[in-house]
Amino acid sequence: MTRIGIVGAGAASAAAAWALDRWLDDATITVFEKSGGLCGRAATRRNGDVTYDYGANYLKADDDRVVELVTETLDTDGLVDIGEPIHTFDGEGTVSPGRDADDHKWSYERGLTQIAKRLVGRTDAAVHRDTRVTAIDRDGDRWTVSIGSERRGPFDILLCNPPAPQTAALLAESDWDDPLRADLIDALEGVAFRTVWTAVLHYPFRIERPYYALVNTDEGHPIGWIAREQCKRGHVPDGESLLIVQASHDWSVAHWDDPPEENVAVLARMAGDVLGDERLATPDWTDHQGWRYAQPEDDPPRDLLRAAEDHAIYCLGDWTIGTPRLHGALRSGLDTADRVVASL
Structure with missing residues (x-):
């Protein structure tokens, strides 16, 4: 044995x-x-009727063996393919159509931990x-x-x-x-690893945009990624919204030991600026997570x-x-x- x-x-x-x-x-x-x-x-968490992936955002179809594992070997019940594209923004917060190179962006109705x-x-x-x-x-x-x-x-x-x-x-x-x-x-x-500090921001109203997520491509902004979790079927009830906001490595390292509520508030304001909606500065509930070893470099x-x-x-x-x-x-x-x- x-x-x-x-x-x-x-x-x-x-x-x-x-x-x-x-x-x-x-x-x-x-x-x-x-x-x-x-x-x-x-990683996935739940709060009431809301499900959210607060670490890795989705699984991309970039490896044939993994694709076969997920789509043929495992049960596909509840598998979600995010249809909306990924756009970009620069250090000034200017949003542009853009970087949707992933053929599939998979999660599950019950989250990536599935x-x-x-x-x-x-x-x-x-x-x-x-x-x-x-x-x-x-x-x-x-x-x-x-x-x-x-x-x-x-x-x-x-x-x-x-x-x-x-x-x-x-x-x-x-x-x-x-x-x-x-x-x-x-x-x-x-x-070496990139460090990422993540804020989870919930709102009792719908945020409508033509994209699933925004990625900062010039590393000139304190935020690296903003995603609309409601683009994943089953994650966010109708009439509500949830943003996953991931700070840049430099910002995350600089603010790692700051009070979490302060980090969440700052990231909410900055996300509101990028999305052009001042209401986003005041979510009705929040969550957060620091990832010391988020991505190997x-x-x-x-x-x-x-x-x-x-x-x-x-x-x-x-x-x-x-x-x-x-x-x-x-x-x-x-x-x-x-x-x-x-x-x-």
């Missing part, structure tokens, strides 16, 4: 767990997730939520994980889904006695990651393949499962 441990329940982990459960008859899979949800930065829920739901994996792994260790020729003072395992194979700096922190707490460990820590600590240390796999530890996630989008995370999970199976 092959015992597989997975740290983190992001989209990559969900895809890997599904594939490994399908291809390995004798495997047991255990997933440890620090939060109460699945799918990592592809991807991970549907994948993991097809497996016999044991998923431990609200369980934070604090260290990973090599115990002979197997791996263990630490949950506070308690160790879990051993595992023949370990998959790590956290962003590179967080995986480095886990390795830094490890007793793994191999020169590769120090090289991995140094390399993973050096992988550097190429991954591929040689070191492959060397680590010789020791039965695999890193996965969009950052490991240099494709900082949800489809990249899913593809990473599928490709990682391929390599695990090949190793056995």
Whole structure:
């Protein structure tokens, strides 16, 4: 029997767990997730009758294997394809028609987390939520994980889904006695990520625009992205609106420690300026989320990651393949499962 441990329940982990459960008859899979949800930065919340994706905004059809997974393997009930285009705005807040290069922009009526829920739901994996792994260790020729003072395992194979700096922190707490460990820590600590502070703004009236979202293309504005969540079927009741406003990296870093209510108020005013509607400065309810490691910006240390796999530890996630989008995370999970199976 092959015992597989997975740290983190992001989209990559969900895809890997599904594939490994399908291809390995004798495997047991255990997933440890620090939060109460699945799918990592592809995150969904609900407030009353409103559903909103407040991390990744949608899944694009940019990988044939992922498209097949979503449209043929998984149940398509509730799958939503956003029809409205994406327009652009510049540093002055001027909106222009524009950047709709994505053939499909998918979510679900119940939100993007459905991807991970549907994948993991097809497996016999044991998923431990609200369980934070604090260290990973090599115990002979197997791996263990630490949950506070308690160790879990051993595992023949370990998959790590956290962003590179967080995986480095886990390795830094490890007793793994191999020169590769120090090289991995140094390399993973050096992988740069964009930081994004997100405001969620709800209004008791309809905001009508000819686009689903606006993206800032010249990096000259404090806001990087504004999306109308009501363009996703089933997310926002008729007569209401909800905006997802994502700040630029520089603004997010500069205001990371500011009071959240102040950040929300500033982003609401700026969104109102871009959309030309002063009413948007006063939403009737709000939410927020800071994403410290929102999008990888550097190429991954591929040689070191492959060397680590010789020791039965695999890193996965969009950052490991240099494709900082949800489809990249899913593809990473599928490709990682391929390599695990090949190793056995």
